Amino acid sequence: MQTSDVIINVQDVSMCFNMTTEKISGLKEFLIKRIKNQISYTEFWALKDVSFQVSRGELFGVLGLNGAGKSTLLKTVAGVLKPTKGNVQIAGRMAPLIELGAGFDTELTARENIYLNGAILGYSKKEMNARFPEIVEFSELAEFIDVPVKNFSSGMYARLGFAIATSTRPDILIVDEILSVGDFKFQQKCEAKISEMVQQGTSVLLVSHSIDQIRNLCTRGIILEKGQLIQQGNIEELCDFYYSKYT
Numbered sequence: 640m641q642t643s644d645v646i647i648n649v650q651d652v653s654m655c656f657n658m659t660t661e662k663i664s665g666l667k668e669f670l671i672k673r674i675k676n677q678i679s680y681t682e683f684w685a686l687k688d689v690s691f692q693v694s695r696g697e698l699f700g701v702l703g704l705n706g707a708g709k710s711t712l713l714k715t716v717a718g719v720l721k722p723t724k725g726n727v728q729i730a731g732r733m734a735p736l737i738e739l740g741a742g743f744d745t746e747l748t749a750r751e752n753i754y755l756n757g758a759i760l761g762y763s764k765k766e767m768n769a770r771f772p773e774i775v776e777f778s779e780l781a782e783f784i785d786v787p788v789k790n791f792s793s794g795m796y797a798r799l800g801f802a803i804a805t806s807t808r809p810d811i812l813i814v815d816e817i818l819s820v821g822d823f824k825f826q827q828k829c830e831a832k833i834s835e836m837v838q839q840g841t842s843v844l845l846v847s848h849s850i851d852q853i854r855n856l857c858t859r860g861i862i863l864e865k866g867q868l869i870q871q872g873n874i875e876e877l878c879d880f881y882y883s884k885y886t
């Protein structure tokens with residue numbers, strides 16, 4: 640693999656969350672204890688020395704049980720979380736689909752959120768005007784386009800989020816579990832769209848409940864266990880390993 644092909648480079652990334660160990664009943668007690676230096680924290684390492692690289696046009700799966708650190712890893716790649724140690728290098732424009740509804744203002748309509756998200760991703764109103772019909776069509780939300788998204792179901796959020804993120808033709812698409820939210824038909828549509836984008840050179844970092852979906856879509860990946868990368872490589876071998884270890 641040529642270094643110039645590397646589009647995501649994760650180097651020795653560790654992420655530590657500090658958690659209070661005491662039961663504190665309120666802000667006042669917290670402040671008093673804090674001033675007296677009586678609060679103890681325990682360190683929790685959600686990621687420990689994780690390193691891997693993703694190449695241009697690669698569909699890369701991240702496997703692991705609940706709590707393994709998958710979402711935390713995707714957030715460090717997306718730049719939402721700064722790693723406690725190590726670093727992440729990204730070469731290209733990124734569209735993250737990390738949490739359902741993240742990046743939406745629930746009081747605004749779907750139409751307004753499309754423009755808001757476009758602005759967040761760095762696109763002008765004019766550029767979003769050009770993309771708007773495609774987004775509405777893909778999301779199948781034409782009837783609801785002027786409804787505040789607070790009235791949307793989780794499936795509708797997923798459709799809108801996916802349609803916006805993919806319309807911007809990013810170099811890197813990050814997808815955390817959202818494909819399992821919509822119905823089967825939409826899931827297939829999303830899978831087809833992801834494959835199409837990959838053929839055009841987009842790299843995808845994919846987390847899914849469904850190991851079968853990972854096996855069908857991805858070519859390579861990693862397995863996280865309690866924040867540590869325990870295996871990486873070819874997706875077939877990785878999924879076989881995952882099945883034998885966890886089921």
Ligand SMILES: Nc1ncnc2c1ncn2[C@@H]1O[C@H](COP(=O)(O)OP(=O)(O)O)[C@@H](O)[C@H]1O
Pocket residue numbers: 656657658683685703704705706707708709710711712
């Ligand atoms: N902001 C946070 N503060 C404290 N602990 C967190 C935070 N975010 C995640 N964690 C913990 O880190 C671990 C990994 O979480 P996560 O990355 O969401 O796992 P996964 O996506 O693989 O299910 C879990 O034990 C979770 O409770």
Ligand SMILES: [Mg+2]
Pocket residue numbers: 709710711
């Ligand atoms: Mg998660």
